[in-house]
Amino acid sequence: MGLLNLLLLMAMVATNILSLYHLSARTFQSPRPPPPLQVPDHLLQQLQTIRAAINHLTRQQPSASSQSKPTIPSDLLLFSRLSPIASSCHNHPDLLHKYMTYTPYSPCPPDSDVAESLILRGCHPLPRRRCFSKTPSKPPSSLPHNPFPSSFSDSNIIWAQYSCKSFSCLAKQTPNLGFDISAEISKFMTYKTELDLPIPQLLQISKSANSVIRLGIDIGGNTGTFAARMKHYNVTIITTTMNFNLPNNEVVAIRGLVPLHMPLQQRLPVFDGVVDLVRCGRAVNRWIPLKMMEFMFYDVDRVLRGGGYFWLDHFFSKGVDLDKIYGPLIWKLGYKKVKWAVGNKTDSGGLKNRQVYLTALLQKPVSR
Numbered sequence: 001m002g003l004l005n006l007l008l009l010m011a012m013v014a015t016n017i018l019s020l021y022h023l024s025a026r027t028f029q030s031p032r033p034p035p036p037l038q039v040p041d042h043l044l045q046q047l048q049t050i051r052a053a054i055n056h057l058t059r060q061q062p063s064a065s066s067q068s069k070p071t072i073p074s075d076l077l078l079f080s081r082l083s084p085i086a087s088s089c090h091n092h093p094d095l096l097h098k099y100m101t102y103t104p105y106s107p108c109p110p111d112s113d114v115a116e117s118l119i120l121r122g123c124h125p126l127p128r129r130r131c132f133s134k135t136p137s138k139p140p141s142s143l144p145h146n147p148f149p150s151s152f153s154d155s156n157i158i159w160a161q162y163s164c165k166s167f168s169c170l171a172k173q174t175p176n177l178g179f180d181i182s183a184e185i186s187k188f189m190t191y192k193t194e195l196d197l198p199i200p201q202l203l204q205i206s207k208s209a210n211s212v213i214r215l216g217i218d219i220g221g222n223t224g225t226f227a228a229r230m231k232h233y234n235v236t237i238i239t240t241t242m243n244f245n246l247p248n249n250e251v252v253a254i255r256g257l258v259p260l261h262m263p264l265q266q267r268l269p270v271f272d273g274v275v276d277l278v279r280c281g282r283a284v285n286r287w288i289p290l291k292m293m294e295f296m297f298y299d300v301d302r303v304l305r306g307g308g309y310f311w312l313d314h315f316f317s318k319g320v321d322l323d324k325i326y327g328p329l330i331w332k333l334g335y336k337k338v339k340w341a342v343g344n345k346t347d348s349g350g351l352k353n354r355q356v357y358l359t360a361l362l363q364k365p366v367s368r
Contacts, residue, residue: 073100079127088122096123104130113161116243119263134158147228147255148185156254159247170246177246178223188229194341195314195359199229202311205338205361211307213276217268219296220283224252224259231257237277238270265292268303275303279311286317286326286355294329301333306366310335315358316345322356335362 076096079085089096099114108131115126140155152167164170170179178184188199206213216237218226227237240260241248252259260269264283278300284293300310310333317326322342339361344350 073097073102075102075104075129076100076127083128085127086123086125088124089118089127092118092121092123095121096127100127100129102129102131105132107132107134110134110160112159112243113245116261119261120242122263122265124263124266143254143256145256147224147231147257148181149255150181152181152251152254156250157247159250162245162247174246178225178248179246179251184223184225184228187225193343195343195357197311197313197339197359197361199233202309202361203233206309209307209363211276211309211363213309215275216277216279217270217275217303218279218281219300220264220281221252221279222281222283223248224255224257226279226281227252227257228255235277237279240264240268264288264296268299270303272302273305276305276308277311278304278308279313280315282314282316284312285315286321290325290329293326297329297333301364304364306364308364309338310360310362310364312358312360312362315360316350316355317358319354319356322358326358330360330362333362333364334368335364338363 095114095118099111099118102109108129118124118126136155136158138155140153143156144152154166157165157167164173167179171181174180175183190196191198191201203213213235216230216235218224218237218239221227221237221239221241224237224239224241227239230237236258238258238260239252240262241252242261242263243249249259249261262269280300284296288296297310304310312330315326319342337360339359341359343357345355345357349355
């Protein structure tokens with residue numbers, strides 16, 4: 001028995017030696033393969049997006065034998081060949097797959113909430129789609145010329161995902177969020193505390209400095225009330241706004257203004273040095289990561305012309321953070337201080353966390 005085991009062991013050793021000799025001989029005889037081609041970064045990002053979506057969908061399959069192989073939506077594959085998509089999209093393959101799963105050349109699915117979820121997660125710009133957006137079944141014969149109408153016609157409504165199905169419901173349930181037009185009329189026109197900067201005062205400051213305000217951007221402008229009021233002074237303001245479960249963009253457009261559906265982290269889609277005023281409303285506050293805020297402030301500087309104005313309106317933070325963090329960050333811009341007012345935030349959260357409001361009007365140097 002021992003002799004048999006010894007013979008088997010010797011046979012196995014001999015077989016392995018012959019195999020190694022055969023493989024080494026083939027290696028020396030075959031030519032070296034050509035070096036791999038370099039793949040551009042944007043193609044790598046698209047491939048990562050598609051691969052992540054495939055892996056995610058594969059994990060969702062209960063059995064490889066019982067289910068067909070998962071496929072990427074055809075329009076996502078097509079668009080990725082035509083133009084790159086945002087690199088952050090590959091971190092959210094389930095949402096991306098849901099957004100791009102639709103029937104081309106048909107009505108778009110009611111999924112604006114999915115689109116906004118992707119945008120807020122950095123998947124912006126979104127891939128384009130080949131479908132038809134929804135329109136009102138009975139469009140109004142005319143839209144209001146006055147951006148402060150007594151009411152909006154419900155025939156303009158095309159949304160279905162919100163709890164309110166009428167403008168009167170929106171005004172009642174969200175009285176402080178820009179849908180109650182009767183409450184919006186007085187905004188930006190009255191002076192109650194040092195934190196307020198009425199528009200007539202803003203324009204007088206500009207006139208006294210031999211400057212002019214013609215074009216501007218309102219960052220996080222909700223339903224566009226600042227742009228609506230400036231329109232009465234022949235000043236064009238573009239409003240950036242997200243919906244956040246409310247039809248902000250739709251209301252801005254109904255008021256005859258220009259809404260830009262974009263998140264705070266996106267580069268402002270205008271050229272360098274072309275606007276006279278940038279206002280940051282209460283959407284810009286201490287909840288924004290510090291580095292993101294710093295990049296945003298320098299993007300504001302990029303689009304402002306020399307002599308233009310940067311208005312931080314009711315920016316809130318902890319008082320100690322304003323002194324040690326946000327104040328130094330703002331002064332890095334090297335702007336002239338026109339107005340700098342600080343006041344306590346007196347609601348329950350403000351008192352508990354010792355928060356303050358800052359209203360600052362700063363003027364960019366004419367030349368550097």
